[in-house]
Amino acid sequence: MPDHSGSRDRSGRQAVIIDALLGFAVFAVVAIAIGADIGGGAPHPAVAYGFAAALGLLMLVRRRWPMTVLLVTSLLLITYYVVDLPVIGLAVPMAAALYSAASFGRTSWTVGAAVALVLVSTSSRALEGQDLAFLLGYELASTAAIMGAAIALGDGAKQRREGARQRERIAELDRQAREAESAERLARERARIARDLHDAVGHHLSVVSLHTAVAGEALEEGAVDLSAARTELEHVAQAAREGLRDLRSTVRALRGSGSGGGADGGVEQVAGLAHLAELVASVRAAGLAVEVRGNAAGEGTLVPPGLPGLVDATAYRVVQEALTNTIRHARARCAAVLIERTEDALEVTVTDDGTAAPADEHGKGMGLAGMRERVRMVEGTLQAGAAPGGGFRVRARIPLGGDA
Structure with missing residues (x-):
């Protein structure tokens, strides 16, 4: 100061x-x-x-x-x-x-x-x-003129001071508004970094944890299955490599994204429906049968032209987190991913046949909260809860103009 x-x-x-x-x-x-x-x-x-x-x-x-x-x-x-x-x-x-x-x-x-x-x-x-002529014709007029001028000058000085104080107050309010905007931007950036690190690493760590548990069972005394243990450890190594790759990509994007990020750049470049096939393959390797349907991604290799980058990344992150939650919490055998593009939105639905809701449904964890934040940022909606036929369902509707 x-x-x-x-x-x-x-x-x-x-x-x-x-x-x-x-x-x-x-x-x-x-x-x-x-x-x-x-x-x-x-x-x-x-x-x-x-x-x-x-x-x-x-x-x-x-x-x-x-x-x-x-x-x-x-x-x-x-x-x-x-x-x-x-x-x-x-x-x-x-x-x-x-x-x-x-x-x-x-x-x-x-x-x-x-x-x-x-x-x-x-x-x-x-x-x-x-003499009245002197009093009224000369002295009264001159006296009134001088007094009026003094009052007018004084009032003008007061108005100038008030104007200066008003400008100072406006400048102070503007400074406070800029500081508040900067703090809010920093908070949003921190939340964005937290979401991306959670999404980039969380899924792979869940896969590593699952395969490690299975490998441990295969190496239990009295029932050693070296072939199964080797296979599970290969899955662990693969998931670790993919997690490290995603983490490096996220860090590189964070370093190059600046303070504001972007609709089609920054952190969001490390995610997209083009990588859906790899995501599904890693989930299947963890023992969860996954079916992918829809007109926007037949097995994740087809990304419709003109799909905004932020919409593409948000859809991928929703699928990734929903499948990760299924692996962690749902005790499910299979899951279905439905991705459909309408005239003005991309709709993503992930349903499993498990029996347990995600742990963060009651405020713990970051999965559903992160998904909601992501979808809300692109002016979309997300619903998560029990599916009508049993299991758990996550449904997101992402407007195609969400990154505008």
Whole structure:
């Protein structure tokens, strides 16, 4: 955070200097008027110059107590004329007080005070027999003009300060909005990385775990089946290689995807229906019979032209996670994958004949939550629950414009 204490000190010193100069100017103008003695009355220099000094000193506190300065100035002028001191007018000694009060948001009070003083002064001087032509034709007009200009300048200064503060508030709100957007973008990126790492590695680790368990059973004492154990360990090695390959692809994509990713780039390039055949083969090797049907992927080798990259990747991830959950939790013997492309959407349905719902159905794990997040990101819908004929079913509808 920048340190503004130095600038505040400089602006404070500058304000004191300005107020001191303004006070001296008020004193000088009033003193000159007293010395000129335009009205020709009996001068009382000591008292009159004391009033001039008081009017000037009030400028030193005009920023802290603008209304007090306005009221005291008004009372001083009324008292000044009551004791019959030399004529100094109203406009010049009142102008600084009016400006100060108006610049600090007391415009209505300044207008009221100015009108009241002008009316009282003009009426009293008219009753004293002064020339009405001079009072109304010259002095009233000039006094009103000077007072009005002082009030207008003060109000303009207040409006400029308010505008500056408003711009500062807008800039601060804009900064906070940018920070919030950056934090939200970072959170989305972290969630995306977590989903992709989970999807890239989770399936292969599930396969490794299953084959390792089977190999362990084949090597149990008293029932050693080296051929079966060797076959299972080959599946373990294959799944490990594929998992490592996917992990490397994911890391490379993360390093090259930047902060925003992309609809058809970044992490999503490591997944797609073109790899569905490999996914199905690894699931079948784990002992789950898988049937693939539909008009968008006959065994995963056919990817319709024009299929958006993010839709393609999302469909693949849904199938991958659904089959992984089936291997982990469903105790199923077979699963069916149905991928159909309609005019405006890609529909993916994975059904198994198992008896258990996925563990994260009750808030544990990341499988269903990750699928829902993925499908929601492309403005699609996902349903997961018990299938009508038994088992578990995952159904996703992904709009073809989802990566727009």
